[in-house]
Amino acid sequence: xxxxxxxxxxxxxxxxxxxxxxxxxxxxxxxxxxxxxxxxxxxxxxxxxxxxxxxxxxxxxxxxxxxxxxxxxxxxxxxxxxxxxxxxxxxxxxxxxxxxxxxxxxxxxxxxxxxxxxxxxxxxxxxxxxxxxx
Numbered sequence: 684x685x686x687x688x689x690x691x692x693x694x695x696x697x698x699x700x701x702x703x704x705x706x707x708x709x710x711x712x713x714x715x716x717x718x719x720x721x722x723x724x725x726x727x728x729x730x731x732x733x734x735x736x737x738x739x740x741x742x743x744x745x746x747x748x749x750x751x752x753x754x755x756x757x758x759x760x761x762x763x764x765x766x767x768x769x770x771x772x773x774x775x776x777x778x779x780x781x782x783x784x785x786x787x788x789x790x791x792x793x794x795x796x797x798x799x800x801x802x803x804x805x806x807x808x809x810x811x812x813x814x815x816x817x
Contacts, residue, residue, distance in 0.1 A: 688694055692703070711717035720728075737743055 692700060695703075708717065
C-alpha cells in the first residue's frame with residue numbers, strides 16, 4: 684500500500700488534533716484524573732531539566748551570547764531614544780539562532796562525523812579513555 688494512511692490521530696489536521704487534545708485535557712481535569720503538579724514536583728522537574736541543558740557547554744555559550752547581544756542592543760536603542768533619535772538602529776545583526784546541536788559550522792569547517800563534547804576538553808578526553816596517564 685502506498686501513500687499516507689487516512690487513519691489515526693497523527694493523520695488528522697493539526698487544528699483537529701489540538702481540539703481533541705484540549706477536550707481530553709478538560710475531561711481529565713473535570714473527572715479529577717489529570718495530574719496536578721505540586722510546587723515540589725515542579726521544582727524538582729525544573730532543576731533536573733536545567734542540569735541536563737547546562738551540561739551542553741556550547742549550547743550555554745550560544746544562549747549566553749544571544750542574551751548579551753540582545754541586552755546590548757536594547758541598551759543602545761534606549762540610549763538613542765533618550766537622545767531623540769527618530770529611527771531605530773539600522774546596523775542590527777540577524778537574530779542569533781540557538782541550537783542544542785552545538786555550534787554552527789560552514790560546510791568546510793564542520794568536522795566530519797563528530798559532535799562537540801558537552802564537557803570540557805580534559806573531561807571529554809578522560810571519558811574517551813585518552814586522558815593524561817599517571
